[in-house]
Amino acid sequence: MYKVIIVDDEAVVRIGLKNTIQWHEHGFELIGDYANGREAWDAIELDRPELVISDISMPFMDGLELAGLISAQYPYIKMIILTGFDEFEYAQQAIRLKISDFILKPITAQEIRQLLDRIKGEMDEEKQRREDLSRLNSQLEQSLPLLKERFLERLVAVGLGEAAIAERLTYFSLPPMPPPYLVMVVDIDDFGSRVFSSYEHDAEFLRFAAYDIFQETAAREQVLAFRTREERMVAIVYGENDESLLYERVFSLAEEIRYHIEKYLKFTVTVGIGRVCTNAEQLPASYKSALSVLDYRFLLGKNRVLSITDIEGKSSNVLPLSNDWDRKLAAAVKTGAIQEAYLLIESGVAELKRSMVPAEACLLQMQKVVLSLMNSIQELAIHEIDPAFGEQIKLMDILKFKTLDEVELWLKEVVRSVISTVTDNRNYLTNKQIHQAVKYIDTNYANEKMSLQDLCRHVLMSTSYFSLVFKQHTGETFIEYLTGTRVGKAKELLHNSTLKLYEIAEQVGYKDPNYFSIIFKKHTGMTPKDYRDKQIKGSGV
Structure with missing residues (x-):
């Protein structure tokens, strides 16, 4: 609501305006009516209305004098002049004093209502502009620190x-x-x-x-x-x-x-x-x-004060690491030599630090190392890569580090993970090969001519390495395991069949029945015949 006062020396005009206009419906609150400009001015200084509706001709202080005071001290207050004098001189003064409207009496209630609506619309627009300007000024003040930083x-x-x-x-x-x-x-x-x-x-x-x-x-x-x-x-x-x-x-x-x-x-x-x-x-x-x-x-590491004057003239554009440094590291990883790999990483990092090579060149060298390690994994045909490991070895991971020391720790962890993965893969392949070897023996034990060389060709392993890992996995040598398998099968035949001893010997890989008897007694403590007799007697047959 905008506050409004009426100023007119004619009481009938004041009473008429007060009683015939529903001020609130038009967005105004009538806060007073006065008989002359002097009384009105005192009220204006006290209550600061937004609109003054005043007659021109009044005792003590007329409407134009009042308008002059308002224009000088409260230019934001709007003023409507009501007059019975159609004088051009009055209109000129009203314009000069920035009076909002100059209305000739008599005026109808309808005209007053329309006038109030128009004035309110103008006041609303001005209020909106002032608020927008105030908001912009506030925003500017709030933005000044940021604008200063950007400058x-x-x-x-x-x-x-x-x-x-x-x-x-x-x-x-x-x-x-x-x-x-x-x-x-x-x-x-x-x-x-x-x-x-x-x-x-x-x-x-x-x-x-x-x-x-x-x-x-x-x-x-x-x-x-x-x-x-x-x-x-x-x-x-x-x-x-x-x-x-x-x-x-x-x-x-x-x-x-x-x-x-x-x-x-x-x-x-x-x-x-x-x-x-x-x-x-x-x-x-x-x-x-x-x-x-x-x-x-x-x-040089973190937590330092570094000056361009200390760095100038010390850097080098030549990469200090030899071309085969990453190859040596990859070779150490393939063979599982983790301490050798760690020493290579430490010596390489130390050399990079001494050379003062720019960070970009260091990162490029480390990315080459990671690529070499990834190629090693592919060459070894690792059966399964842990997703977490795959994330860890990503090339872009290097870019997140701020010091070469951090890269060194990360690279050591990558190497440890690769060696662990290679070892696990090698164990997996070895277990698979030993499983194939055992299956081959269980299937072909009746072949008298089965040899270690035949078995190693079947599982694609060298005889020396096969002999080592076979005993690690089974606790027996190839001959011990083969003989045990043959004796076990012979026991089954002695117990469950009526085959003659020489027939059983032949079925478990021995052409010579006497040699079979010697081997059987060595493993069981009795001859094949005694073993069969004992089994028959034990079964009550």
Whole structure:
């Protein structure tokens, strides 16, 4: 509801307007009626109505004087003038005073109602515009910190001209930056051993806490601090005439930030310090060099302050590892030599660290190693790959690590898993081959000419390796197992058949009945004839 008052020295007009108009139906609340402009002005200052309907000709203060005061002090209050004088001079003054409408008396109730509806529509539109503007201003104020961060990020990532930099520094109420400049980038290594119930929420809280320490520490220096969209913390440091003093101040600031985050938040960050630049347009070069030095965390480890001045001139574009390093590692894996494989990994990683090869080259070398290991698995025709193992050995897994030490631990675990898988596969194949050998013996024991060589050709194994694993699996040599099988079959025939002894000997693989009797007695402690007689006697036949 909009508040409205009536001002007219004629009581009949005031009473008529009050009683004939249903004000609430038109969106207004009539809060008073007054006989002259002076009384109305006092009420206006007290109640601040949104609409004043006033006559022109009144004692003490006429309608135009009242309109002048309202226009000067409360320009948002709308005013409708009612007059019985059709004078052009009045109309001119009404326009100059921004009066909403100038109505000649007499006026009907219907005309008043239509007028009120129109005025309310105008007031609703103005209210909506004001609210929209207020909301936009509020949104702008809320967005200013983010807009400032995006400006600073663009300043270091892309670059801006001198005039644009000066203009935006003023817009965001940032201090002017005297040269030289240096960009420092702080990147969270990880969140330590924390186990998060809701990782994204907890991680965001810790990132905010780290940035709070970063800002608080940087606030004591001549620094512009902000966060990038990659959640890195960046500081543009300035305010030293001497470059060496600027480096010294940045190193001190970086070490303080690193120390406080580790001490109070219990996780670590790595800080990259770029090159000094002499004008603000060159800030992207300093930022790029700070990012590039962060890559050396991969070789040098986490929780460090690294400067481009310490790295320049030490890196090499030549890959230090020999071409057959991954081949040797694959060979050690195939043979199950896990300690030899571990030593190869350790020596390779140490060589990569000494060479200061860029992280991309190191990752490429490690991916070649993984490919070599995967080829080894295929060459060994492993019967079944555990899905979890398949996930573990994926090439892209390497990219998630931030240091070469982490890659070393991961690669050792991959090698351990591969060797375990190869060993399991070899055991599986060996068990399968031994099972085939036993089945072959059980089927062909009657063949007098069966030999170890025949059996090994059947199961595709060397005689020496077969003899070793056969005894491991059965507890007997090939001859012992074959003889035991033949004697067992002979027992069955002696007990269940009326075959003559020489016939039984022949059926279990012995052409010579005497040799059969010797072998049988050696295994059972009695001759075949005694064994049969004992079985017959025992059965009561």
